[in-house]
Amino acid sequence: MRRSWTHWARAAAVGVVSLTMVAACSGRSTTDSGGGGGQVTLKINFWGDFGLQDLKTRYEADHPNVKIQLNSGEYNAQHEDLQKKLVAGSGAADIAAIDEGFMVQFRSQSDKFVNLLDKGAGSYESKYLPWKWKQSLSADGKTQIGLGTDVGGLAMCYRTDLFAAAGLPTGRDQVSALWPTWDRFIQVGQQYTGRTKKKFLDSGTNLFNPILGQQPVGFYDDQEQLRMEQGPKVAFDYTITAVQAGLSANLASFQADWDKGFTAGSFAVLACPAWMLGHIKDTAPGTQGKWDIAAVPGGGGNWGGSFLTIPKQGRHVDEAYQLLEWLVQPEQQIEIFKKVGNLPSQPALYADPAIADFKNPFFNDAPVGQIFPKMAQGLTPQYLGRKNGPTRVAVENVINRVQNKTLKPDAAWAEAVKEAEKARTS
Amino acid sequence: MPTTRAAPPSSHHPGSASAAGTGRPSGWRDRLYRFDMRYLPYLMIAPFFLLFGVFGLFPLLFNGVVALRNYRLDDPTLPYWAGVANFTRLLGDEDFWNALYNTFGIFLLSSVPQLLLALVVASLLNRKLRAQTWWRVGVLLPYVTPIVASTMVFSAFFSRSFGMANWLLAEVGIGGTGDAAIDWRADKPHAWIAIATMVNWKWIGYNALLYLAAMQSIPRDVYEASAIDGAGPWRQLWRITVPMIQPVIVFTVVLSTIGGLQLFTEPMLFDLNAQAATGGPNGEWQTIAQLIYKVGWKDLNLGYAAAMSWALFLIILLVTGLNILLTNRLSGGHR
Numbered sequence: 090m091r092r093s094w095t096h097w098a099r100a101a102a103v104g105v106v107s108l109t110m111v112a113a114c115s116g117r118s119t120t121d122s123g124g125g126g127g128q129v130t131l132k133i134n135f136w137g138d139f140g141l142q143d144l145k146t147r148y149e150a151d152h153p154n155v156k157i158q159l160n161s162g163e164y165n166a167q168h169e170d171l172q173k174k175l176v177a178g179s180g181a182a183d184i185a186a187i188d189e190g191f192m193v194q195f196r197s198q199s200d201k202f203v204n205l206l207d208k209g210a211g212s213y214e215s216k217y218l219p220w221k222w223k224q225s226l227s228a229d230g231k232t233q234i235g236l237g238t239d240v241g242g243l244a245m246c247y248r249t250d251l252f253a254a255a256g257l258p259t260g261r262d263q264v265s266a267l268w269p270t271w272d273r274f275i276q277v278g279q280q281y282t283g284r285t286k287k288k289f290l291d292s293g294t295n296l297f298n299p300i301l302g303q304q305p306v307g308f309y310d311d312q313e314q315l316r317m318e319q320g321p322k323v324a325f326d327y328t329i330t331a332v333q334a335g336l337s338a339n340l341a342s343f344q345a346d347w348d349k350g351f352t353a354g355s356f357a358v359l360a361c362p363a364w365m366l367g368h369i370k371d372t373a374p375g376t377q378g379k380w381d382i383a384a385v386p387g388g389g390g391n392w393g394g395s396f397l398t399i400p401k402q403g404r405h406v407d408e409a410y411q412l413l414e415w416l417v418q419p420e421q422q423i424e425i426f427k428k429v430g431n432l433p434s435q436p437a438l439y440a441d442p443a444i445a446d447f448k449n450p451f452f453n454d455a456p457v458g459q460i461f462p463k464m465a466q467g468l469t470p471q472y473l474g475r476k477n478g479p480t481r482v483a484v485e486n487v488i489n490r491v492q493n494k495t496l497k498p499d500a501a502w503a504e505a506v507k508e509a510e511k512a513r514t515s
Numbered sequence: 516m517p518t519t520r521a522a523p524p525s526s527h528h529p530g531s532a533s534a535a536g537t538g539r540p541s542g543w544r545d546r547l548y549r550f551d552m553r554y555l556p557y558l559m560i561a562p563f564f565l566l567f568g569v570f571g572l573f574p575l576l577f578n579g580v581v582a583l584r585n586y587r588l589d590d591p592t593l594p595y596w597a598g599v600a601n602f603t604r605l606l607g608d609e610d611f612w613n614a615l616y617n618t619f620g621i622f623l624l625s626s627v628p629q630l631l632l633a634l635v636v637a638s639l640l641n642r643k644l645r646a647q648t649w650w651r652v653g654v655l656l657p658y659v660t661p662i663v664a665s666t667m668v669f670s671a672f673f674s675r676s677f678g679m680a681n682w683l684l685a686e687v688g689i690g691g692t693g694d695a696a697i698d699w700r701a702d703k704p705h706a707w708i709a710i711a712t713m714v715n716w717k718w719i720g721y722n723a724l725l726y727l728a729a730m731q732s733i734p735r736d737v738y739e740a741s742a743i744d745g746a747g748p749w750r751q752l753w754r755i756t757v758p759m760i761q762p763v764i765v766f767t768v769v770l771s772t773i774g775g776l777q778l779f780t781e782p783m784l785f786d787l788n789a790q791a792a793t794g795g796p797n798g799e800w801q802t803i804a805q806l807i808y809k810v811g812w813k814d815l816n817l818g819y820a821a822a823m824s825w826a827l828f829l830i831i832l833l834v835t836g837l838n839i840l841l842t843n844r845l846s847g848g849h850r
Contacts, residue, residue, distance in 0.1 A: 165790050169812060176588065176817075194815065197589040341787035345671045346678075355676070475589055479814055482791040489796035493701040496797075515814040 135186035136164040140428035181400040199227035202234035203399040220470035235396030239431035241362030242461030243390030265384040278336040288338035300324035309474025339492040362392040382455040389467025483512040586818035601822035614806040622775035624711035633722035654720030706800040729760035779804040
């Protein structure tokens with residue numbers, strides 16, 4: 090009797106435990122996000138360092154009923170997590186950061202986000218860089234899913250020592266004057282490669298993307314038609330010319346070989362947004378003072394930058410919007426710039442001495458507070474189609490095949506068109 | 516507490532339970548006894564099936580439903596049901612066939628050497644060795660290493676410009692530096708070999724230990740008798756060991772088939788642009804699992820990805836069945 094009772098109890102215990110486990114997975118937990126008295130917890134998902142730590146303390150002090158939970162994760166993982174939570178219908182953060190590179194994907198699901206225009210965000214349109222505002226706007230222009238935080242801008246970082254060794258000028262104004270256009274840029278590269286027998290550029294894809302970004306129409310026009318023969322063709326031709334001339338070291342960004350290339354001098358120039366400066370400094374601390382920053386050929390560019398959005402499924406969207414609005418105010422944006430160097434996307438702030446007078450000692454005291462804003466402002470808004478991401482990857486892959494010599498340069502364009510068409514229908 | 520609710524009130528105190536139990540009518544005891552014998556085993560194994568149902572069977576079936584739907588995250592305007600459109604599209608999709616080709620190529624390059632080498636390692640470990648435990652634990656170390664960590668090290672090992680693989684090969688006169696360096700990511704053979712190396716490195720030790728455990732149950736006198744008849748170690752391995760551990764071999768073949776056809780982490784992280792999940796600029800080493808991930812989360816076409824998952828499921832069933840048949844034949848079994 091006693092034996093059977095313990096058996097039974099054990100079995101029941103196992104059953105209850107497993108049932109609880111199943112129940113725990115089947116829905117949101119019953120505990121509410123705060124205690125009594127209208128306490129609200131707002132969770133912000135982002136990656137890296139958005140410079141929010143001090144702002145959180147300050148906001149919580151001013152709003153005793155709000156607790157902010159900062160959740161920094163890995164760049165790709167955060168976006169994927171957000172996508173999964175949107176499909177699942179629950180579990181997303183109250184405020185989710187989205188990078189430019191993922192914006193098109195989420196913008197096309199604008200019904201899953203709070204339309205910030207309904208909350209009165211329309212008044213901020215004039216304060217933002219026009220292309221930045223447009224990036225997070227739905228295709229029909231009726232839903233704004235996010236407010237911009239930072240932009241990357243785009244300039245060219247170059248090695249003064251390698252330039253000097255190749256008999257090229259080294260001053261940043263002289264170098265900028267050396268390549269007003271991409272044709273001239275490629276000529277400079279040929280000179281460099283001819284004299285030193287070394288590669289000039291890190292990768293062809295990092296030439297393709299800035300050039301494409303400067304074209305009036307990108308892969309898709311605003312009717313969602315693939316327009317390979319216009320902008321992409323221009324950028325592609327320049328890229329293949331540069332690759333054929335042997336300028337590219339064919340190193341994929343953020344990979345081991347690429348990182349080693351900084352210290353080994355595998356390339357003398359690379360396209361450089363504001364946030365890249367920190368990466369170069371961390372990767373190749375020994376190259377201090379050997380870098381400088383010149384203008385990007387063609388006169389403008391951007392690479393990267395983020396937005397803050399409010400997923401509709403959140404339970405405190407009003408409080409979340411209040412916080413979001415507070416975060417994009419000039420005062421807070423300047424503080425973030427001082428803290429982590431993220432360049433704001435509101436041009437009026439570029440005149441602020443904190444930004445305008447900022448120089449970077451690692452890069453020969455280059456006035457980065459002048460260079461990057463100028464490049465960011467020189468960019469005209471471009472419509473990014475729904476399939477922009479996959480199409481870009483497909484065309485980049487064709488460039489990579491030319492670079493690793495598995496595809497003949499003269500067959501490359503036809504292949505690029507074919508692959509882009511495949512990506513469009515994927 | 517729900518667990519005590521079914522118990523009689525007097526049994527709350529264990530001390531008094533046995534005393535109270537003697538005065539109880541025997542029908543109750545009988546019923547409890549019968550319950551114990553008849554239903555308890557089912558109750559005990561129920562948690563497993565419950566969890567399997569929630570995390571195994573339900574996703575499988577739900578996946579089947581999704582496969583028949585238009586489930587595009589970036590285009591909610593499509594009609595709800597797609598019928599078999601996702602499956603018919605699969606047949607004409609060159610990406611799918613390319614991924615299937617890659618998967619089988621890498622699977623063959625990894626599973627066959629892996630199991631053969633594991634057999635050799637196991638028979639070596641089965642001899643009298645110094646520091647026996649050290650060797651046996653040693654071969655398992657790759658298996659213990661987190662797969663992401665080891666793959667990232669291998670990815671750097673196989674890099675073109677500064678990779679150790681090229682450096683080592685250049686020492687023996689293969690490849691070279693600069694433009695002569697082997698680009699491991701440029702074509703199928705090189706990429707497949709690189710990825711198969713990662714898989715082999717990780718699983719040889721694990722399989723060897725499984726074989727070793729089976730080998731130790733083979734009676735010594737069989738070997739002694741064959742030695743008297745003049746059989747060398749090689750002949751013993753193939754004529755005695757392999758047939759006698761045949762069930763374990765079948766088991767490892769099944770496991771490595773399932774694992775090999777679901778290969779994901781290695782090809783994913785081998786890619787320089789891992790986030791694109793294209794498995795190389797021209798899909799040189801994109802496996803089916805990777806393609807499913809790409810179609811689902813990069814192209815945002817969940818319905819089509821679900822159809823691919825089902826296709827993969829059927830392919831695995833088919834290949835596993837074939838492999839069991841083949842292994843039974845080759846290792847001299849009769850079933």
